[in-house]
Amino acid sequence: xxxxxxxxxxxxxxxxVGMFNGTSPEIAERFADSRRFSDSAGVVHMQxxxxxxxxxxxxxxxxxxxxxxxxxxHAYKADTHPHMALHLGDLINAQAHFxxxxxxxxxxxxxxxxxxxxxxxxxxxxxxxxxxxxxxxxYGSSTYWFDVRNGSKLLELFICIDTxxxxxxxxxxxWLRQLLADKKDAGYRRIIVFTHTHLFKQDNSQGHTSxxxxxxxxxxxxxxxEAGVELYLCGHDHSREVTSYGGVKYITVDACADEEPDxxxxxxxxxxNISYEFISLLPRP
Numbered sequence: 001x002x003x004x005x006x007x008x009x010x011x012x013x014x015x016x017v018g019m020f021n022g023t024s025p026e027i028a029e030r031f032a033d034s035r036r037f038s039d040s041a042g043v044v045h046m047q048x049x050x051x052x053x054x055x056x057x058x059x060x061x062x063x064x065x066x067x068x069x070x071x072x073x074h075a076y077k078a079d080t081h082p083h084m085a086l087h088l089g090d091l092i093n094a095q096a097h098f099x100x101x102x103x104x105x106x107x108x109x110x111x112x113x114x115x116x117x118x119x120x121x122x123x124x125x126x127x128x129x130x131x132x133x134x135x136x137x138x139y140g141s142s143t144y145w146f147d148v149r150n151g152s153k154l155l156e157l158f159i160c161i162d163t164x165x166x167x168x169x170x171x172x173x174x175w176l177r178q179l180l181a182d183k184k185d186a187g188y189r190r191i192i193v194f195t196h197t198h199l200f201k202q203d204n205s206q207g208h209t210s211x212x213x214x215x216x217x218x219x220x221x222x223x224x225x226e227a228g229v230e231l232y233l234c235g236h237d238h239s240r241e242v243t244s245y246g247g248v249k250y251i252t253v254d255a256c257a258d259e260e261p262d263x264x265x266x267x268x269x270x271x272x273n274i275s276y277e278f279i280s281l282l283p284r285p
Contacts, residue, residue, distance in 0.1 A: 089123025
């Protein structure tokens, strides 16, 4: 057992401290950093027609291989319809891979920032090994909102929350509660929350980041239902799940990492109604 622990401790893919004790730093500091960035950068208002496509991927876990993410990027960039994209966290796998991930996206025509039409949230692997400040340098804020409009017509409100540590924290929850109260009757056709960590899987394989606590899960699900949120998009579990609770649809997207036996991403048709398709990254006969 001791030998196993020592092997895991020395493995650059496993932050044994971070897996069981929030570090990197904890959510209160990440939230404060995020709000300062967002206040300085301002809110993004995307202009799209009433019908557009939303590409979604998660858990690319980039280290030395990145075919899954590149295939996703190529499909996204090649689409001729108006479109935008979300990456739901765990962009990288372990230490010192952000520069590699950034170069991949830049080489494929994605700037890797909110100035592009790709929006990011951080996952537990992104903040392991005290890497929050590196993620923050590349991608800015892990707690923010933006919206999609057609001229002055409001379409979607997207809210990104930071669940990388397996908790929302007091200040982030207060911010989310106030934002949803302010925007509930603004006239958006739907509100979408996206983040990394799922809410309903009882999976302890990720240490303290596996799920939010039961108390936070209860508070968050109640808040989303009362505010009229339509979709909660997440990753983290590396397996697909689509469920509804309290009027909210919760979608966990499959991982797109190269080591996955069957990697997928998701494309959503955004209009008066929503449809979605999970697309395999493996060649099919």
